[in-house]
Amino acid sequence: MMDCTVSYKNSDIKIFKDINNLAEAFSSEFISVINSQLLNQKKVNVALSGGNTPKFFFQKVVLLKQKLDWGKIFLYWGDERCVPPEDPGSNFGMAKKYLLDHIKIPDENVIRIKGENNPDKEAKKYSEIIKRNLPEVNGLPHFEMMILGLGEDGHTASIFPDQKELLNSNEICSVASHPVTKQKRITLTGKVINNSGKIFFMVSGKNKSFIVSDIINEKGDYLKYPAYYIKPLNGEIVWYLDKEAASDLN
Numbered sequence: 001m002m003d004c005t006v007s008y009k010n011s012d013i014k015i016f017k018d019i020n021n022l023a024e025a026f027s028s029e030f031i032s033v034i035n036s037q038l039l040n041q042k043k044v045n046v047a048l049s050g051g052n053t054p055k056f057f058f059q060k061v062v063l064l065k066q067k068l069d070w071g072k073i074f075l076y077w078g079d080e081r082c083v084p085p086e087d088p089g090s091n092f093g094m095a096k097k098y099l100l101d102h103i104k105i106p107d108e109n110v111i112r113i114k115g116e117n118n119p120d121k122e123a124k125k126y127s128e129i130i131k132r133n134l135p136e137v138n139g140l141p142h143f144e145m146m147i148l149g150l151g152e153d154g155h156t157a158s159i160f161p162d163q164k165e166l167l168n169s170n171e172i173c174s175v176a177s178h179p180v181t182k183q184k185r186i187t188l189t190g191k192v193i194n195n196s197g198k199i200f201f202m203v204s205g206k207n208k209s210f211i212v213s214d215i216i217n218e219k220g221d222y223l224k225y226p227a228y229y230i231k232p233l234n235g236e237i238v239w240y241l242d243k244e245a246a247s248d249l250n
Contacts, residue, residue: 012238015246019204022242023056031067044144047078050091051149053202058099070105079158079187080113119175119184127172146196150203154211154225158187167229199237206244213248
C-alpha cells in the first residue's frame with residue numbers, strides 16, 4: 001500500500017501508490033489519532049479540509065465509522081467558500097454528501113462556517129465559536145487535528161500567495177479573496193493552524209508535484225507559497241502524498 005515513509009525537517013512524508021491507498025491509510029491514522037486522544041480527554045476538535053482529495057478519505061472513514069465515538073468528535077472547517085451549503089463549491093456540502101450523511105454524529109458536533117452569511121460577520125462569529133469551544137494553548141485556540149490540502153499556487157486553507165499576511169494575523173478567522181475569481185472565502189489564519197497538535201497535508205495528482213517538491217526541498221519559489229509556512233509550534237506535521245504528487249521529490 002505505502003511505497004515509503006521518510007522523515008525530513010521535522011516532517012513525516014508518507015507516499016502511496018494512488019489516491020485510494022492514500023485515503024485508506026489516512027482514514028486508519030485518523031481513527032487511531034482520535035481514539036488515542038480520547039484516552040485522556042472527553043472530546044476531540046478536528047478541522048476538515050475542502051478540495052477533491054478529502055472526498056476519498058471521507059468515503060473510507062464511512063466504511064470504518066463504527067470504530068469511532070462520533071459523540072465525542074467535533075468537526076470544524078479550515079476554510080469555506082462564501083456560498084450556501086447546497087452549492088457544489090461548498091466544503092461543508094461536500095463533507096455532508098460523502099461523510100456526514102453516513103455517520104451518526106450529533107448536529108451540535110458539526111460546526112460549519114455559514115458561507116451564505118455576510119463574510120465579515122461570519123468570520124467574526126466563527127472566531128467567537130472557536131474561541132469559546134476549543135482549549136487554549138499558547139494563548140490561541142488549539143485543534144487536536146488539522147487537515148489541510150494544497151493548491152496548485154501553493155495556497156492552503158484559503159491563504160493565498162498574495163495574502164500571506166493572513167499567516168501572521170492575530171485574528172482567528174479572516175476573509176480571503178481568491179486571486180483569480182475574486183470569490184470571497186473565510187479561512188483560519190496561520191497562527192491558529194500552526195497551533196494544532198497534529199497537522200496533516202493530503203495531496204494527490206501530478207499537477208501538485210512541483211509545488212510539493214519546492215516546499216519540502218526548499219527550492220524554487222518555495223518562499224512565496226503559504227503552505228511552506230505551516231510549521232506547528234509544538235505539534236507534528238505529516239504529508240500524505242500519492243505517487244504522482246511525490247514524483248518530483250528527491
